[in-house]
Amino acid sequence: MSVINSNNINIIIYKYKLIGEILKLYNSLSRDMEELIPLNDRKINMFVCGQTVYDDAHIGHAKTYINFDVIVRWLRFKGYEVKYVQNITDVDDKIIKRARENGISPIELAREYENKLMEDMDSIGVKNNVSVYPRSHDYIEQIREQIQLLIEGGYAYAIDGDIYYNVSKFGDYTKLSGMSLNELKEHRIEPKEGKINVYDFALWKSSKLDEPSWDITLNIGGKNEVFKGRPGWHIEDTAMTATVFGPQYDIHGGAKELMFPHHTNEIAQAEAAFNKKPFVKYWLHSGVLNIKGEKMSKSLKNFITIRDVVKKYGAEALRLMVESTHYRKDIDFDVKLLEEAANRLSVMYTALSMFYNMESGTNNESKLLLQRIEEYKKEFGEAMDNDFNTPLALSRISAMLDEIRNFSEKNNKVGTDEKNKILNIVGEVGRVIGILDKDFYKKTITEELKGLIEKRANFRKEGKFGEADAIRDKLNELDIGIEDRDGQTIWYWKYVSASAAF
Numbered sequence: 001m002s003v004i005n006s007n008n009i010n011i012i013i014y015k016y017k018l019i020g021e022i023l024k025l026y027n028s029l030s031r032d033m034e035e036l037i038p039l040n041d042r043k044i045n046m047f048v049c050g051q052t053v054y055d056d057a058h059i060g061h062a063k064t065y066i067n068f069d070v071i072v073r074w075l076r077f078k079g080y081e082v083k084y085v086q087n088i089t090d091v092d093d094k095i096i097k098r099a100r101e102n103g104i105s106p107i108e109l110a111r112e113y114e115n116k117l118m119e120d121m122d123s124i125g126v127k128n129n130v131s132v133y134p135r136s137h138d139y140i141e142q143i144r145e146q147i148q149l150l151i152e153g154g155y156a157y158a159i160d161g162d163i164y165y166n167v168s169k170f171g172d173y174t175k176l177s178g179m180s181l182n183e184l185k186e187h188r189i190e191p192k193e194g195k196i197n198v199y200d201f202a203l204w205k206s207s208k209l210d211e212p213s214w215d216i217t218l219n220i221g222g223k224n225e226v227f228k229g230r231p232g233w234h235i236e237d238t239a240m241t242a243t244v245f246g247p248q249y250d251i252h253g254g255a256k257e258l259m260f261p262h263h264t265n266e267i268a269q270a271e272a273a274f275n276k277k278p279f280v281k282y283w284l285h286s287g288v289l290n291i292k293g294e295k296m297s298k299s300l301k302n303f304i305t306i307r308d309v310v311k312k313y314g315a316e317a318l319r320l321m322v323e324s325t326h327y328r329k330d331i332d333f334d335v336k337l338l339e340e341a342a343n344r345l346s347v348m349y350t351a352l353s354m355f356y357n358m359e360s361g362t363n364n365e366s367k368l369l370l371q372r373i374e375e376y377k378k379e380f381g382e383a384m385d386n387d388f389n390t391p392l393a394l395s396r397i398s399a400m401l402d403e404i405r406n407f408s409e410k411n412n413k414v415g416t417d418e419k420n421k422i423l424n425i426v427g428e429v430g431r432v433i434g435i436l437d438k439d440f441y442k443k444t445i446t447e448e449l450k451g452l453i454e455k456r457a458n459f460r461k462e463g464k465f466g467e468a469d470a471i472r473d474k475l476n477e478l479d480i481g482i483e484d485r486d487g488q489t490i491w492y493w494k495y496v497s498a499s500a501a502f
């Protein structure tokens with residue numbers, strides 16, 4: 001099984017596949033399709049809002065992280081050097097509350113769920129494509145520096161131990177969400193006496209007695225003051241990205257419900273602190289995963305964990321299910337979708353197994369097959385270049401495999417060179433999506449089993465269907481599937497359930 005181990009390896013692999021066609025993507029900021037032109041040649045800095053680690057990750061989270069993982073895979077495939085950062089929020093009210101319930105410290109709880117999250121992200125092929133997972137805990141000093149800049153610029157003010165951002169000071173506050181100020185007023189954000197505007201948000205919150213806290217010193221009006229507390233939610237992202245990328249970067253992703261207030265506040269913080277516009281060139285927002293009409297969420301307790309789904313259906317089925325819908329659209333989850341994805345994978349692997357196990361030799365038809373597969377690969381690329389249209393891209397993989405299967409059913413041999421090239425293409429497109437990476441179908445078949453397959457074919461010729469079926473059942477138990485076409489018998493290694501194949 002080939003797993004891509006590090007960002008560096010990715011870069012090496014993809015470095016020489018130079019960027020060909022133009023990639024267009026939908027930018028939430030302009031509400032339009034735009035051509036991707038990175039700030040710095042072929043380097044792309046990309047940030048996606050990560051998890052608050054206080055509970056198990058569910059398949060709603062899987063949708064977000066798989067959606068952005070495919071985007072990163074495609075950008076790297078096209079030859080871009082992508083630095084992909086995803087934060088881990090380990091300072092948060094929900095963590096404090098849950099830790100208290102469990103009788104452990106917030107940091108212990110956060111580490112426990114961070115470890116579990118890493119296992120989950122690894123199991124669905126996401127973790128190794130993320131370059132850095134910074135934790136909010138490690139960025140307190142950078143958060144302090146940014147708050148200080150905002151105070152100096154007149155954007156931030158203190159009310160008994162808290163620091164707030166004065167939204168009315170920042171002209172373009174609603175440019176990302178497109179909301180009116182009246183709509184903003186309907187969101188009662190962090191009510192507190194003495195705030196200048198109702199929608200001003202906290203940059204720093206004072207801590208109650210038994211809550212985790214840091215002492216930061218801020219200079220307000222020429223006087224140093226110590227603020228005992230913890231950061232507000234929005235500031236950790238901009239403190240991290242300013243440190244890792246600088247004041248401006250290429251792509252910011254996240255689920256669409258983060259557009260307001262979270263991403264809106266990130267823009268207000270960064271553009272006010274560093275006076276560089278735009279803070280982020282392309283804003284990408286993914287749809288959510290709903291279950292029975294409601295968003296899957298920890299607070300609604302209607303969630304299914306990534307762990308359970310991977311155990312039952314396998315990671316590739318989960319990825320295939322997620323990518324069968326365009327990343328900007330919502331998924332109305334039903335367990336049937338996972339079953340369909342598992343079936344579709346099985347069809348794909350059956351074709352791949354039939355083709356892989358074909359005998360090599362001279363066959364002029366092979367060239368024609370290779371041409372068609374190359375054509376499908378081109379269409380796959382066009383779909384991905386059009387705002388990462390994975391459902392269309394997947395349909396091109398399916399078409400590729402249908403073609404391969406047809407060929408395997410009609411031919412006894414395939415040209416060696418063409419066979420290798422075709423298998424490489426299938427491997428390449430599969431890796432972008434994160435499927436077809438299992439190697440069970442490459443197992444060598446024993447002479448004994450080959451003999452059995454032949455014996456069964458002979459029984460059929462003699463009309464001894466009872467005997468033939470008995471052999472078929474036996475082969476089935478050994479994970480070998482059989483197809484009879486035009487007097488020919490084709491065998492393949494079966495793609496079996498998650499637990500056996502993964």
Ligand SMILES: [Zn+2]
Nearest residue numbers: 049050237262
């Ligand atoms: Zn965030």
